[in-house]
Amino acid sequence: MKEILQKDSIFKVGKVTSVEGRTIKIEVDKSKNGAHLLYQGKLLRNISVNGYVKITKGFTKIIGKVEGEFIIEDKKFVNKNYTSERQKIKRVLQISLLGFFSKRGFERGIKELPLINNECYLLDLQEFEDVHNFVKKEDDPLTLGTLTHENNQEIKVGVNDLFASHIGIFGNTGSGKSYTLAKIYRELFLKYIGNSKFKENAEFFFIDFNGEYINDNVIIDKVHKNIYSLNTRTEKDKFPISQDLISDYNFWALVLEATEKTQKPFLKRALESTFLEEQLINNDDLLDFIKSSIYKIIDKEDDNFNIAIIIDFLSHLGECLTNSNIWETLSQIRQNLHYNSTTNGFYIEPNNYNKTEVLRYLENLLSTITFDEIQSDSLLKIRLRIILQFHHEIINGFSNIEHLSPLLKRTPPRINDLRKVIVISNEIPSLNISIVSLRDVNIQMRKMLPLLICKQLYEKKKEENIKEKYLNIIIDEAHNILSTTSQRESETWKDYRLETFEEIIKEGRKFGTFLTIASQRPSDISATIISQLHNFFLHRLINNNDIKAVERTVSYLDKLSFESLPIIPTGTCILAGLSAQVPVMIDIGKITKESEPDNKTMLLIENWKDELD
Template identity: 50%
Template sequence: MGNNTTQSDQVILKDSIFRIGKVFSVEGRQVKISVDKQKNASHLLYKGELLKNVSVGGYIKVIKGFTSIIAKVESEQVKEDLSFDGRYNKEENKINRILNVKLLGFIQSNKFERGIKELPLIDNECFLLDKDEIEQVHDFVKKDDVPLRLGSLAEESGQPIKIGVNGLFASHVGVFGNTGSGKSYTLAKLYRTLFEEFRNDDKFRKNARFLLFDFNGEYNLDDTIITDKNVINLSTKTQEGKEKLIFNESDLLDIELFSIMSNASEKTQRPFLSRTLNFYSTVSNSDNPLGFFKNMLRKRISDVLKMSDKVRAFLLLDYLKAVLPPAYDMNGIEIDLAEELDYHNNSNEFIWNGFYLRQNPNQIMNTALYKQVDEYTFSDNFISRIIDFLYLQLIYDVISNRAQNEHISPAINKLKSFQRDIGKVLEIKKDGQSDFWNGNYFSVINLNEANINMKKLIPLLVSFKLYSEHKKKKIDQTEHSLNIIIDEAHNILSYSSQRESENWKDYRLETFEEIIKEGRKFGVFLTIASQRPSDISSTIISQLHNYFLHRLINNKDIDAIERTISYLDKVSFDSLPLLPTGVCILAGLMAQVPVVVKIDEMEKKHEPNNKTIDLVNNWRDKVQ
C-alpha cells in the first residue's frame, strides 16, 4: 500500500505542477484556455529541474476523459481581473492569461496521431507535455521505416529530430530560404546522411540513382556531400567543352523537344519539323543512309536547276550550298559552287556552259553543284546533321508548294543557334546505352560554366529522358528509384522568365509538373531548393510533400509559401523572417506537426562550396 500511495502522490504532484489551466471556449479547431494564475512564471520546477512554461509556439495537452488532445499555442493575451482586491491578493494575480490554441491531434496507445478525433469540452483540464509525450509528438518515423537523425528542436536542444527514409526520400521535397540561411547546407546534409546510412548496401548501389543539377558549382568538389560520386562538368565557354553528356539519337528525336528548341509555331513549323524527323528516320533506317541522302540531294539539285521561278530558285540554291561541303581551288580559296551558273530571264531557266538546263537536264550532272555531292558526309554534330535534313525537306516543300520559306526558315535559324553549344555539352551516339552514372549511384551535373540556354535545356533533356525511361518500366517489375535534385530551381522552374518564348516555358514547366504529379508511381522523386519560391510555378510548390523552410524575408516569397502550403500554422509563418542561419521549419506529410529544427553540423569537407568570402580577412594586412 505504501508504494501505491507514493506513486499516487507522485501522480498528483506531477498533475499539479504540469496543469496550466482549463478550456473556456471551443470554436472548431480554435480553443481558448484560461491559465491558472499561479502558472504565470516563465519556468516551473519539477524534481529539481527547470521546465519551460507554456508559451506561444509550445504544445499543451487537453484531457477529455481518457483522451489526450494535443494542441499548439498560436497566441496569447491578457485580461485584467476587474474584481481584483489588492488587500488580499498578490499584484500579479490580477492578470488573467488567455491562450489561443489550435488542435493538432491526439495521443492513442502511446502514439501521436494527427487529426481531430473529438473536440474538448468547456472546463477540460489542460497540461504541459512531459518528456515522453514530447517525444511522441515529434516521432516522425513509422514503425517499418529507417530513422535518420537530421538535427534537434531549436527550442529544446535535447530533443532529436529524426526523419524516415521512406517518409522523406519517397516523396517530393522543397528546401527554401534566402541566401545565407543554410538552404544548400540542409540539402547537402539530407543526402549526406542518407548516403552514409546506405552506401555499403549492394541493393542500394544497384537500385538507387540520384542526379543533382548544380547551377553554381557548389557540389562539384571531390568531397562535397560524399566522395564516391560522378561529377560531369559542362562548359560552353571553351572551344570543345570540358566533358559531355552521352545521349542516344532516339533520346532527342522527339517532336516536342525539336519544336521547343526551334520555337516552332503550331500550325506551320511544327508539321514541317514532323515531316523532317520522319524523313530522318526513313534515311537512318535504310541499308545505306549516306547513299540514300546523297541521291535525295542530287534529286533536289536537279529540281532546283530546272525551276522557272528565278527568286525561289536562287533562294533554294543558297540552301543547297548550305548543305554541301565547301569546294576549294588549287590555291585553297573557296569556290562559289553556283558561280558557273547563269539565268536567262527571257526563257526563265538556268544556263550552264551554254546549255539551257531545263531543255538539257542531262547536263545538270556536270555542274560543280551536282559533282560536289560526292564530297558530302554526315556531320558528327547531331544538330548539324538534322539541319541538313531540314534544308533538304524545305527545298522539297517549297518546290511542291507545301510550305513557304519565310514561314519555315525562322525555325531553322533558331535551331542553328543551339548547334554549336549542344556540340560542346552533348555527345550523341547512334546506338548503345547512354550512361549518366559512370558506375555510380550519385551524379552531379555542374552547369556553372554553361550559358543560359544550356542551363535551361540540359535539365529538361536529362529529366525528360530519365523520366520517360522509368515510365516505360512496369511498376510491379522494377525496384529502381530516381531522385532528381535541383538546387537554385528558380533557374528552370520559373513561370515569370522573360528570356524565352511562352511555348518553351510552358513545355519545360509542364514536363516537371508531370514528374511531380505522376512521378511517384514510377519511382521518380523531385527535390528542389530555391531562394525565390515566389518565382517557381505554384503548381509545383503545391504538389511537394515535405518542406524545409529557412529564413525568408521577401513578402512575395512568404505569400507564395502561405498560398500553397497547408501544413503550416500562423506561428510558423510569422517566424519565417526571423529564423537564424542553420535553423528551418520542417513541415509536410512526413511531420506530424511543423517543428523548428536546428540542422546538425557535418564535416567541413562535405559542405557545399557556397561560403560568403571574408572581406576583412582578404583586405586587412596580417599583423607581423
C-alpha cells in the same frame, strides 16, 4: 500516488475557457506565471508561445500548440482582496490543436474537441519526446538537427517518409537551402552507402546550376559520385543522351525554340519523313536527291527561283559537311551559271541557254561532290534533315521562306553547343549518385539540359518499371527551370517543361521517381508542382508573395509558423509535411567543413586587408 498528485499540481497550468473551432483559449493559473518551474530538482520551462499543452478530457489527452498569449485585467472585482497587484492579471493562452495520444502514441489530427474547464498540463519529458518522435516503427531514423526551441531535442525523420516523397526546400538567398539539402542527402548516403543493394537500386541525380556539389567531399566523398561538369566553352564531360530522345522532334522544337504554328510542324516533317530517311541511307542517294532538287529549280524558270536559291542550298550543305568539296563546286557554279530575267532562263558561258547543256554541265559538276562523315554522326544527320527538308519545301513551294529561315539560322549554333555537352549513346548507365554541373554552360543550355536529362531519366524509369528501383532527381535553384512567369519563353518550351515535370510530380510516385526542389522563389514555381510536394523545409522567406505561395499549399502549417517565416535565422527552418507529424522549427545539424556545399558568402575584409588583426 503522492508523486502523481505532486506532478499534476506542478504540471497543471490552467483550464480551457473557450473553444472556437480549432482555436482554444486557456486561462493560466495565477501561480504559473514564472518563466520556469522546478520539478524533482530540475528546471522546466514554463508554458509560453511555441510550447505545447496537454488538455485532458476524461481519458483523452489532446495536444495543442501555444500560438499566442495575452492578458486580461480583472477590472470588475475591484474590491476583491488581492494580495498583490499581479494577481489582478489573468494570463490567457491561445492554442491550436495538433493531435492526441492514443494507444499507439501521438497521432496527428483531431477526433474530439476539448470542453470548457478541461484541465491543461505541461508535457512531461516522455510526452514531449513522443510528440517529436516522427519515425514509425518499421522505418529507419535519420537525424536532421535539433528543435530550435528545445535544443536538446533531436529531430529524426523516417527514411521512407522523407525520401519516398517529393520534397520542397524554400527560402531566400543565403538562408541555408543548399546546406539543408546537402545535409539531408549526406545523412542518407552515410547511412546506406556501404550497402550494395543501395548502390544497385537507388539512383540520385543532382542538377547543380552553380557547381556547388562537385567538389571532392561535398555531400559525400568523390569516389561515390559521378560528376558531369558540362561546359559549352570547351569540350569537357559529356552527358549521354539516347538516340530515341535525339530523334524526337519535340526535343528539337525545344532546343531550337521552334514556334508552335509553323516551325514545330516543320520539324516534325523533317525528322519523321520517311522520304528523307531514304535519301540519307547512303551518299549516292543523297547526292541524287541534291541534284534533283537543283534541277527542279532550273526547271521552274521562275524569277523568284533564281540562282540565289541554288547557292543557298549548297552553302547550307557546305556549312555542315566539313569534309566535303562542296565549296569548290559552289564557286564553279557561282562563276559559270547565270540567270537572265528577260529570257527567264539559266545559262552557262556567255550565251549558252540550251537547257540540256546547262543540266549536263551541272550533272558533271555536282557528281564530284563527296561527303564521308554523315553516316556516323547522328547530330549531323539531324542538321542535314532540317536543311534538306527546308529546301525541299521551299523549292516545291510548300512553305514560306520567312517563316522557317530563323529556325534554320538557329540550328548550327545550337547543335554546336549540344555537341560540347552531350554524347549520343544507346547505353544510358544507371548510376548511384550523379551530379550534373551546369555552372559553365550558356544560358540556353542551362534551361534545356535539365529538362532533357530529367525527361530521359524519367522515360527510362517508366519504361523499365522495375519495382525495386528508385530514382530521385534533386534540383537546387529550381526556379531556373520551373518558373511559370518567364515572358520570353515560347509555348513549346512551356508545354514540354510542364509535361515533363508535372508528370513526374503527379505520376512519378507510381514509378518510384521523386523530386527534390530547392528554390528562392516559391511564388515563381508552377502551383501544380508546389501543391504536390509532400515535405517542406521552409527557410527564411521575406517576400509576401513567396509566403503566400507556401501558405496556399501547406495548409496544415500553423499561423505562428507562417508569421515567423520572415525572421528565421540562417540554418534554421520549419519542417512540415508527411514526415513530421507536427510542423517543427529545427536547427539543421552541422556538416563537416569539407562536405559543405561550395557557396560561401565572400568575406570581404579577408581579401581587402593586407594583414588581418
